[in-house]
Amino acid sequence: MIRRLLEVLGPEHARPVRRMLVALVTGAVLQGIAFALLVPVLEALFGSDPDEVWPWLWTLVAVAVLYCAVYYWSLLAGFEAGAGLARSLRQRIGDRVAELPLGWFAPERVGQLGQLTTKSVMDIMGVPAHLLRPLVTSFVTPATVTVLMYLFDWRLALAATLTVPVIVLVYRWSTALSRQADRERTAARAVTGGRVVEFAQLQPVLRVFGRGEARSGARLGEALRTQREASRRVLVTGVPGLIGFSLVIQAAFTAVLLTGTYLALHGGLDAAKLLALLVLAVRFTEPIAETAILGSTLGTARSALAQVADLLAQPTLPAPVSPRVPEGNRVEFEDVTFGYDDGRPVLSGVSLTLAEGTMTALVGPSGSGKTTVSKLVPRFWDVDGGAVRVGGVDVREIDPEVLMSRVSAVFQDVYLFEGTIADNIRVGRPTATDAEVREAARLARVEEIVHRLPDGWDARVGEGGALLSGGERQRVSIARAILKNAPIVLLDEATASLDPENEQAVQDALSALTAGRTLLVIAHRLRTVAAADQILFLDEGRIVERGTHDELVTADGRYASFWARRSRARDWSLAGQNS
Numbered sequence: 371m372i373r374r375l376l377e378v379l380g381p382e383h384a385r386p387v388r389r390m391l392v393a394l395v396t397g398a399v400l401q402g403i404a405f406a407l408l409v410p411v412l413e414a415l416f417g418s419d420p421d422e423v424w425p426w427l428w429t430l431v432a433v434a435v436l437y438c439a440v441y442y443w444s445l446l447a448g449f450e451a452g453a454g455l456a457r458s459l460r461q462r463i464g465d466r467v468a469e470l471p472l473g474w475f476a477p478e479r480v481g482q483l484g485q486l487t488t489k490s491v492m493d494i495m496g497v498p499a500h501l502l503r504p505l506v507t508s509f510v511t512p513a514t515v516t517v518l519m520y521l522f523d524w525r526l527a528l529a530a531t532l533t534v535p536v537i538v539l540v541y542r543w544s545t546a547l548s549r550q551a552d553r554e555r556t557a558a559r560a561v562t563g564g565r566v567v568e569f570a571q572l573q574p575v576l577r578v579f580g581r582g583e584a585r586s587g588a589r590l591g592e593a594l595r596t597q598r599e600a601s602r603r604v605l606v607t608g609v610p611g612l613i614g615f616s617l618v619i620q621a622a623f624t625a626v627l628l629t630g631t632y633l634a635l636h637g638g639l640d641a642a643k644l645l646a647l648l649v650l651a652v653r654f655t656e657p658i659a660e661t662a663i664l665g666s667t668l669g670t671a672r673s674a675l676a677q678v679a680d681l682l683a684q685p686t687l688p689a690p691v692s693p694r695v696p697e698g699n700r701v702e703f704e705d706v707t708f709g710y711d712d713g714r715p716v717l718s719g720v721s722l723t724l725a726e727g728t729m730t731a732l733v734g735p736s737g738s739g740k741t742t743v744s745k746l747v748p749r750f751w752d753v754d755g756g757a758v759r760v761g762g763v764d765v766r767e768i769d770p771e772v773l774m775s776r777v778s779a780v781f782q783d784v785y786l787f788e789g790t791i792a793d794n795i796r797v798g799r800p801t802a803t804d805a806e807v808r809e810a811a812r813l814a815r816v817e818e819i820v821h822r823l824p825d826g827w828d829a830r831v832g833e834g835g836a837l838l839s840g841g842e843r844q845r846v847s848i849a850r851a852i853l854k855n856a857p858i859v860l861l862d863e864a865t866a867s868l869d870p871e872n873e874q875a876v877q878d879a880l881s882a883l884t885a886g887r888t889l890l891v892i893a894h895r896l897r898t899v900a901a902a903d904q905i906l907f908l909d910e911g912r913i914v915e916r917g918t919h920d921e922l923v924t925a926d927g928r929y930a931s932f933w934a935r936r937s938r939a940r941d942w943s944l945a946g947q948n949s
């Protein structure tokens with residue numbers, strides 16, 4: 371387990387763990403010596419001259435004091451190692467999560483991740499902090515006692531030694547019994563975590579559509595049932611092992627007891643020594659018996675570690691070995707094919723060019739792949755075929771940080787962190803001054819939100835920006851993009867959920883954000899579409915028409931009928947002005 375932990379975390383953690391192990395082993399050996407010293411102490415007490423007990427007693431006291439000091443040291447070392455490992459595990463998980471392709475983040479993964487970084491990390495941390503001590507003590511103390519027994523009576527010591535392989539074998543058998551069930555329980559817990567998050571997030575839907583129709587409640591119920599079943603299986607499979615192990619310990623003790631009695635009757639072992647050795651035999655079996663209870667906790671920690679290792683082994687998007695720097699900000703797709711995990715192609719043979727400083731509007735039916743096209747530019751996923759280039763360089767050959775520094779995105783699913791509005795805007799450019807943050811806020815009309823909130827700039831937005839409306843969150847997201855000031859802007863018609871009064875102002879702010887930039891807009895407004903330098907009409911993952919508004923209207927194809935249909939729709943408030 372420790373070896374596996376170090377494999378996962380890297381050799382730099384070996385030192386504190388080794389220090390802790392040394393402390394634990396030293397403590398366990400001292401404990402064994404203290405137990406063994408009981409033999410001469412008891413022998414002297416029951417012998418002809420009780421005064422002989424004093425030197426042994428003082429030695430016992432000295433060893434006991436030393437043991438206490440080492441115990442204290444090992445406690446500290448255990449907590450230190452445990453806390454260090456937990457910190458590193460969380461760090462590694464965090465680093466890995468930041469590198470994973472966005473396709474990995476399916477809804478249930480959020481809950482699993484929560485479970486991994488809290489419960490699983492705590493389970494693993496418990497190994498050095500709480501589990502290793504009893505485990506080491508269980509094996510090292512009896513081993514020390516057995517070795518020292520040879521000093522007093524080799525025949526009894528041999529009897530104790532012969533029981534060791536049997537005890538070890540049965541211990542292994544008992545832990546192996548529930549290992550699979552343990553793994554299943556840990557996996558079931560992770561799934562339940564995901565379902566709980568999903569259930570909470572879907573509360574508005576559940577309320578509107580009624581509990582009976584929403585699948586999520588049923589999904590959570592099912593996950594809880596699976597978890598209960600898995601926990602039951604852990605018990606059912608673990609109990610025979612526990613009982614078997616206890617029986618073997620008792621049998622080992624009985625074997626030593628019988629050997630001792632036989633030796634006392636026929637082998638010249640005196641009664642005082644026998645008594646002392648039997649006390650020792652009790653101390654020999656006691657710590658081992660305790661390990662049986664630890665088996666299940668250790669199994670849980672092992673499964674938790676397997677899950678963390680699994681996450682850390684998830685493939686990330688490969689980083690370029692010798693990154694190239696893009697020249698300019700032209701964006702090109704060359705014969706791109708792409709599909710998500712289910713293997714269904716979402717984009718097929720998509721080729722397009724966003725000339726530097728121009729605006730391209732992506733239009734097409736829902737599900738035609740518009741968002742997917744925009745998310746391939748900052749390399750949220752890697753293409754299956756063809757290439758996406760920025761500044762003439764394949765995005766796979768650009769340092770991810772360089773690529774991200776060139777792209778600003780305002781998507782519809784805006785996520786705000788728990789913090790102030792200023793904190794959230796600053797995400798766009800962490801080094802920005804307060805004045806720059808406020809200027810971006812002013813341009814995106816975020817200032818108005820700030821003035822409305824009771825704590826002004828210090829007001830917190832709640833997790834996910836829950837305390838702001840959808841439109842307000844989007845304005846914060848625009849402010850972020852304005853602050854970032856990147857040359858390539860991806861826009862999912864960000865004004866879609868803004869209230870009418872602010873719409874014009876935000877539109878102007880967006881013009882300031884987008885002026886002179888390479889702009890890709892997933893356009894829903896006719897005015898945006900008509901103003902584009904180029905319009906790409908996407909259908910079922912293919913570009914079926916391309917050109918300017920006038921060219922496409924004249925061509926009288928898919929775009930022209932799309933335009934006519936939308937123009938007629940009353941919801942399109944600006945339709946009359948543009949058609």
Ligand SMILES: Nc1ncnc2c1ncn2[C@@H]1O[C@H](COP(=O)(O)OP(=O)(O)OP(=O)(O)O)[C@@H](O)[C@H]1O
Nearest residue numbers: 473710711716734735736737738739740741742743
């Ligand atoms: N993360 C994902 N995992 C699996 N499939 C996805 C994922 N995101 C999108 N899809 C699928 O890919 C296809 C294209 O989706 P995309 O969001 O790119 O379309 P869109 O044109 O932007 O749609 P809309 O206008 O409704 O937003 C859809 O069939 C969608 O179900």
